[in-house]
Amino acid sequence: MQNFDYMTPTRLIFGKGAVDKLADAIRPYGKRVLLAYGGGSIKKSGLYDKVKALLADCELFELSGIQPNPKYDPSVLDGVRICKEQKIDIVLAVGGGSVLDCCKAIAAGAKYDGDVWDLVIGAKPTMDALPVADILTLAATGSEYDSFAVISRTETNDKVGYCSPKVYPVFSILDPELTFTVSKKQTAAGCADAMNHVIEQYFAADTTLLNDGFCESMLKSLMENARACLANPEDYRARAEMMLACTYGCNGILSLGNSPSGWPCHAMEHALSAYYDITHGEGLAIITPPWMRHILSEKTLPRFVKYGVNVFGIDAALPPREIAEKAIQATHDFFASIGIPMTLRAVGIDESRIDEMAHHVAETAGLENAWVPLTEADIAAIFRASL
Amino acid sequence: MQNFDYMTPTRLIFGKGAVDKLADAIRPYGKRVLLAYGGGSIKKSGLYDKVKALLADCELFELSGIQPNPKYDPSVLDGVRICKEQKIDIVLAVGGGSVLDCCKAIAAGAKYDGDVWDLVIGAKPTMDALPVADILTLAATGSEYDSFAVISRTETNDKVGYCSPKVYPVFSILDPELTFTVSKKQTAAGCADAMNHVIEQYFAADTTLLNDGFCESMLKSLMENARACLANPEDYRARAEMMLACTYGCNGILSLGNSPSGWPCHAMEHALSAYYDITHGEGLAIITPPWMRHILSEKTLPRFVKYGVNVFGIDAALPPREIAEKAIQATHDFFASIGIPMTLRAVGIDESRIDEMAHHVAETAGLENAWVPLTEADIAAIFRASL
Numbered sequence: 001m002q003n004f005d006y007m008t009p010t011r012l013i014f015g016k017g018a019v020d021k022l023a024d025a026i027r028p029y030g031k032r033v034l035l036a037y038g039g040g041s042i043k044k045s046g047l048y049d050k051v052k053a054l055l056a057d058c059e060l061f062e063l064s065g066i067q068p069n070p071k072y073d074p075s076v077l078d079g080v081r082i083c084k085e086q087k088i089d090i091v092l093a094v095g096g097g098s099v100l101d102c103c104k105a106i107a108a109g110a111k112y113d114g115d116v117w118d119l120v121i122g123a124k125p126t127m128d129a130l131p132v133a134d135i136l137t138l139a140a141t142g143s144e145y146d147s148f149a150v151i152s153r154t155e156t157n158d159k160v161g162y163c164s165p166k167v168y169p170v171f172s173i174l175d176p177e178l179t180f181t182v183s184k185k186q187t188a189a190g191c192a193d194a195m196n197h198v199i200e201q202y203f204a205a206d207t208t209l210l211n212d213g214f215c216e217s218m219l220k221s222l223m224e225n226a227r228a229c230l231a232n233p234e235d236y237r238a239r240a241e242m243m244l245a246c247t248y249g250c251n252g253i254l255s256l257g258n259s260p261s262g263w264p265c266h267a268m269e270h271a272l273s274a275y276y277d278i279t280h281g282e283g284l285a286i287i288t289p290p291w292m293r294h295i296l297s298e299k300t301l302p303r304f305v306k307y308g309v310n311v312f313g314i315d316a317a318l319p320p321r322e323i324a325e326k327a328i329q330a331t332h333d334f335f336a337s338i339g340i341p342m343t344l345r346a347v348g349i350d351e352s353r354i355d356e357m358a359h360h361v362a363e364t365a366g367l368e369n370a371w372v373p374l375t376e377a378d379i380a381a382i383f384r385a386s387l
Numbered sequence: 388m389q390n391f392d393y394m395t396p397t398r399l400i401f402g403k404g405a406v407d408k409l410a411d412a413i414r415p416y417g418k419r420v421l422l423a424y425g426g427g428s429i430k431k432s433g434l435y436d437k438v439k440a441l442l443a444d445c446e447l448f449e450l451s452g453i454q455p456n457p458k459y460d461p462s463v464l465d466g467v468r469i470c471k472e473q474k475i476d477i478v479l480a481v482g483g484g485s486v487l488d489c490c491k492a493i494a495a496g497a498k499y500d501g502d503v504w505d506l507v508i509g510a511k512p513t514m515d516a517l518p519v520a521d522i523l524t525l526a527a528t529g530s531e532y533d534s535f536a537v538i539s540r541t542e543t544n545d546k547v548g549y550c551s552p553k554v555y556p557v558f559s560i561l562d563p564e565l566t567f568t569v570s571k572k573q574t575a576a577g578c579a580d581a582m583n584h585v586i587e588q589y590f591a592a593d594t595t596l597l598n599d600g601f602c603e604s605m606l607k608s609l610m611e612n613a614r615a616c617l618a619n620p621e622d623y624r625a626r627a628e629m630m631l632a633c634t635y636g637c638n639g640i641l642s643l644g645n646s647p648s649g650w651p652c653h654a655m656e657h658a659l660s661a662y663y664d665i666t667h668g669e670g671l672a673i674i675t676p677p678w679m680r681h682i683l684s685e686k687t688l689p690r691f692v693k694y695g696v697n698v699f700g701i702d703a704a705l706p707p708r709e710i711a712e713k714a715i716q717a718t719h720d721f722f723a724s725i726g727i728p729m730t731l732r733a734v735g736i737d738e739s740r741i742d743e744m745a746h747h748v749a750e751t752a753g754l755e756n757a758w759v760p761l762t763e764a765d766i767a768a769i770f771r772a773s774l
Contacts, residue, residue, distance in 0.1 A: 001563075001627040003402025008395070014644070015390025176388075208628045209611060213604020221597040240388040241595045244644060253640075257401070257631060 001208060001257040008251045010145050011171040014244065016236070018175040019047070019135060022054045025171045029131045030089025034082055036063040036103050038095045042137065045181060051094060051135065061086045063106075066095065069273050069280065070102035072117065072153045079106030080116055083130060090170075093134040097141025100134045101149035104167040107132045119162070120151050126164035135173040138182055139242045140190030140281060142197060142249030144172035152274055157360065159274035161266075174247070176240035180233055187233070188338040189281030190246065191226035195219055196265055196284040197249030203295075203303055204371050206259035214254050216310045221245050226338055262370025265291055268379060270365075271357040278347045285340045286347070289332040290385035295372040296324055304328070344386045354383045388595060388644040395638045397532050398558040401631065403623070405562040406434070406522060409441045412558045416518045417476025421469055423450040423490050425482045429524065432568060438481060438522065448473045450493075453482065456660050456667065457489035459504065459540045466493030467503055470517060477557075480521040484528025487521045488536035491554040494519045506549070507538050513551035522560040525569055526629045527577030527668060529584060529636030531559035539661055544747065546661035548653075561634070563627035567620055574620070575725040576668030577633065578613035582606055583652055583671040584636030590682075590690055591758050593646035601641050603697045608632050613725055649757025652678055655766060657752075658744040665734045672727045673734070676719040677772035682759040683711055691715070731773045741770045 013021050026033065033055060042048040052060065061082050066075045082088065083106060091110075093103040109116035111128040118124040136144050143149065149162045182190070195218075202215040222245050228238035248254060255261075268291070269283040296304060301320050308314040308327030316323070336342050344350075361367065362376035374382075400408050413420065420442060429435040439447065448469050453462045469475065470493060478497075480490040496503035498515040505511040523531050530536065536549045569577070582605075589602040609632050615625035635641060642648075655678070656670040683691060688707050695701040695714030703710070723729050731737075748754065749763035761769075 001402075001624050001631075003405065005398070005400050005408075007398040011392070011394040012643075013392050015388075018390065021392075208608070208624075208631070210604055210608040210628055210632050213607060214601055217597055217600020217604060220600060221595070224596060237388050237595075240644065241597055244388075244595070245597050256399075257627065 002206065002259055004252075004256050006252055006256055007165065008145060008168060008253070010169045012145065012174060012247065013171055014174040015240070016175060016177060018173045019050060019054070019178075022051065022135065022173060023057065025173070026055065026058070026090060026092070026133065029133075029170065031058045032087060032089045033058045033060050034063060034079065034086075034088045034091045034106070035060045036066060036079060036091060036093050036099055036106070038064070038066045038099050040064070041181075042094050045178070047094065047135070047137070047178065061088065066099045066102045068098045069150075069152045069159065069277055070098045072105070072120065072151050075102045076105045076109060076116060076120070076151060079103065080109035083107075083110035088130060090131045090133060093132065094137070096136065096138030097143040100132070100136070100143040100169070101141070101151065103132050103134070104143070104149040105151050105162055107167055108162075108164060117153070121160055122162070126166050129164065129166035131170045132167055133171045133173075134169050135178070136243070137178045138186060138190055139179055139239070139246040140193045142194065142246055142251065144169055144174065145247045146251040148250055150270065157274045159270040161270075174243050176236055176243045179239050179243060182233070184230055184339055185279070187226065187229050188340050189279045189285075191222050191242070191281070191338060192285035192335055192340055193281035194246040194249045195222050196281075196288055198222070198254060199288060200261055200263045200265060201255035201258060202307065204255065204258045204261040207255070208257055211255050211258055212306065212310075218245055218248065218254065219311045223334055230338055259371075260369075262367055264367050264370045264374055267361055267365035267367055268382065271361045272344070272349060275353055275357055276347070276349050278349065282340055282347055285335040286342055286344055287382060287386045288335075289328050290382050292328045292331065294378060294382050294385065296328070300372060344383070351384070351387060354380055358383060389593065389646055391639075391643050393639055393643055394552065395532060395555060395640070397556045399532065399561060399634065400558055401561045402627075403562060403564055405560045406437060406441070406565075409438065409522065409560060410444070412560070413442065413445070413477060413479070413520065416520075416557065418445045419474060419476045420445045420447050421450060421466065421473075421475045421478045421493070422447045423453060423466060423478060423480050423482075423486055423493070425451070425453045425486050427451070428568075429481050432565070434481065434522070434524070434565065448475065453486045453489045455485045456537075456539045456546065456664055457485045459492070459507065459538050462489045463492045463496060463503060463507070463538060466490070467496035470494075470497035475517060477518045477520060480519065481524070483523065483525030484530040487519070487523070487530040487556070488528070488538065490519050490521070491530070491536040492538050492549055494554055495549075495551060504540070508547055509549070513553050516551065516553035518557045519554055520558045520560075521556050522562075522565070523630070524565045525573060525577055526566055526626070526633040527580045529581065529633055529638065531556055531561065532634045533638040535637055537657065544661045546657040548657075561630050563623055563630045566626050566630060569620070571617055571726055572666070574613065574616050575727050576666045576672075578609050578629070578668070578725060579672035579722055579727055580668035581633040581636045582609050583668075583675055585609070585641060586675060587648055587650045587652060588642035588645060589694065591642065591645045591648040594642070595644055598642050598645055599693065599697075605632055605635065605641065606698045610721055617725055646758075647756075649754055651754050651757045651761055654748055654752035654754055655769060658748045659731070659736060662740055662744055663734070663736050665736070669727055669734055672722040673729055673731055674769060674773045675722075676715050677769050679715045679718065681765060681769050681772065683715070687759060731770070738771070738774060741767055745770060
């Protein structure tokens with residue numbers, strides 16, 4: 001078991017009507033609020049008006065149009081500029097993980113005088129940040145309970161992970177009813193994103209019985225509840241459990257003491273969505289089974305056997321290799337069953353830039369240190385197997 | 388699924404050599420430190436000298452002799468007095484859950500001008516507290532990661548639960564090697580304490596697939612690792628996983644969104660250890676199986692079946708009642724197998740004060756609102772069945 005130093009100070013305000021606690025929750029942080037959101041679905045749903053009414057005592061400044069795979073330019077830069085010009089006290093993200101990720105980078109940039117990109121790529125340390133909070137409208141990324149953000153820079157095809165303990169949300173408001181209107185496509189992609197977060201932590205050299213059990217429980221819960229959400233988008237229990245499960249995805253609590261895995265599927269998917277701007281969760285679902293097939297070996301076999309038996313209920317009496325192969329197929333089949341297009345071609349990616357993407361990943365992601373190390377050739381082979 | 392408002396801001400500094408991070412961790416909080424500990428085992432082990440050396444830059448004031456089932460008078464009152472007289476900046480507990488619980492009450496009392504007992508019983512709100520931190524030497528209570536403390540007042544046989552978000556430890560240093568010297572008796576009692584924390588949350592009316600899985604994983608991990616710790620007290624992996632698992636016991640993360648259970652075994656055990664000063668974990672282990680037998684009914688049967696199948700691997704094809712009875716017996720047998728004396732008489736408790744204790748619990752613990760409501764007669768019956 002590895003040493004660790006862990007903290008997640010975020011307050012989770014969870015449940016029906018949780019948004020009503022917004023004014024009380026935000027009060028300690030100040031009155032000048034950057035209200036950040038995406039493409040306007042919060043206006044259609046009425047959430048935008050509700051937030052404005054609840055924060056009638058505050059002075060609101062708006063940043064809208066934050067896109068999926070949030071962009072450094074213009075979103076982060078615009079947000080930083082508003083925070084500095086308007087002396088913002090707190091950044092409030094209303095939306096999904098992309099909006100929140102963007103707000104984390106904004107909050108850090110607002111307290112930094114140099115080139116904000118240096119913070120994002122970790123070339124400079126984040127010494128301070130404005131408080132960030134969120135009202136989540138999508139169950140997926142876990143950004144509401146972690147210190148990470150993924151920011152894309154279009155002109156260089158960079159999609160980089162930013163991390164600082166300064167940007168844990170001070171509170172996250174999680175009302176499952178806000179996810180009733182999430183489309184089937186986004187519900188499935190959110191489930192796949194969260195499942196891959198778990199898989200990235202479960203497949204590691206050195207794990208514990210405890211973490212393995214937590215991860216297996218997460219996967220079973222996510223699969224069962226995703227199915228229920230798709231069958232009935234207004235199934236409160238299913239939406240609620242889905243939302244809570246997604247929350248644990250990336251803050252580390254599922255793998256405290258585990259050896260690092262390298263998060264290889266995320267590294268590879270970040271290239272796909274940087275080059276092609278595809279939906280992150282779909283990209284992950286597509287490459288996860290080919291990655292699994294690629295790394296299956298005598299050495300990794302026991303992990304796949306445990307996964308197959310405990311997550312998919314595959315008969316433990318079968319030959320180990322057969323269990324592993326069934327488990328990988330079951331992973332693929334589950335994603336397909338919730339409607340995810342399971343090939344790269346189906347999301348508009350062809351062979352043409354595979355070598356370029358593989359090179360980019362190999363140069364930047366450190367996958368030579370992953371649980372099963374991946375070379376540029378390995379990465380290209382996994383991409384090709386995903387076509 | 389129930390609404391909740393959850394936060395655990397404590398930093399966990401975990402692993403071999405974690406104590407070496409003490410000076411850095413404590414620095415932001417100040418230099419005037421109340422060093423609190425128990426009966427002197429930390430002097431024998433060398434930890435006391437190590438802490439003093441690491442904090443050579445600080446001014447240390449000591450409170451020693453804190454007992455298991457920590458006492459309001461003299462420990463809490465003495466600690467509060469020292470904090471006020473010496474203008475203490477931070478309270479550092481070095482020891483097990485009892486030392487830490489005592490320190491939480493001290494930290495709150497140090498910032499309060501009235502009768503500290505009013506804070507402890509919740510008659511007055513805790514508006515502020517000194518920061519509390521700890522170096523844990525025993526895996527059991529979970530106090531290192533929660534906002535609770537249990538304080539005993541001898542003259543009134545009160546053992547009350549104190550709770551305030553102001554007393555989450557600011558950091559908890561968890562070095563599994565510090566638990567190598569924990570006796571077999573205390574290792575077993577710690578395991579039973581932690582297992583009962585899980586059981587208290589698992590047996591509830593409204594739970595989630597996710598929480599059930601987390602709880603089942605906790606119980607399996609605790610049992611396997613307790614056995615390994617008893618077989619080899621210096622098994623680092625087992626001590627480490629045990630320590631981490633215990634940490635999750637009481638901060639609520641195992642039951643977010645569950646309906647409240649009322650924690651009936653804790654309520655009953657608090658009377659036992661208030662009247663007889665027995666080891667808390669042993670008291671819990673003794674009364675848990677009789678409590679289970681007492682509440683087993685057609686209504687509660689499905690929960691016991693799930694528990695038996697998923698935690699003890701009992702054949703799901705057996706008749707449900709048989710699974711439940713086997714599960715309860717397996718619970719008893721596990722506790723017995725790790726050396727816990729499994730009757731009240733074996734820990735020096737006879738029939739003489741059962742009715743008095745049952746009356747005390749019924750008057751103070753609110754068990755009429757437990758998952759399965761318990762009357763004074765029920766409580767007395769469970770005590771008698773535990774003799």
